[in-house]
Amino acid sequence: MGEGLFDRIAKERTALLSRWFEAAVEAYAPDTVSFLKDRRDPFANPVGSRTRDGLETLFDQLIGEMEPQALTRGLDPILRIRAVQNLTPARAVGFVFALKRILAERFEGLASAEERRQIAELHERIDRMALAAFDLYMACREQVMELKANEMRYRTFRAFQRAGLVRPEHEQPSSEAEA
16 A cells, blocks of 8 residues: 555655744734744744744644644644734634645645545644634633733722722721721
8 A cells, every 4th residue: 555645744744844834924914924934043033933843743743643732732832922912813823724725735636535535634633723723822812811901900909009099908097097
């Protein structure tokens, strides 16, 4: 029996990852895209570095075991950054679906029943990855919103304190003032 589609994809890992990275960074503004693509140093470009590392993990899972913890490990750094940057959910997780297009362009014309079955399996795996990405992105956005709400409550409390409208918790009213 000949080489399977998953084996062929694994052999083209570097080229496919490069195309997937380009698709992933397209969610950003054009000047940011060129920076993310050109700077390879993880200290000078942590967003690009974390995106590359995450995509490598996800790619290996796509053609491997699809372990939930490994998917989360690959998705988390990418989506945390995107949640802070306030991307829409579609822009934040769209890079996962871009992989379908990349694979379709590279492996078009597959006709055997086994190849079609493998393509359907790949699509199902990418869909599972996208659903996990959406859930993770929404959890990250909830954390960001909670942090913002807590910060706003703190600022409001501090403003009231400065205005003398509330007392610090450790200050108790004196017994003379109560009488």
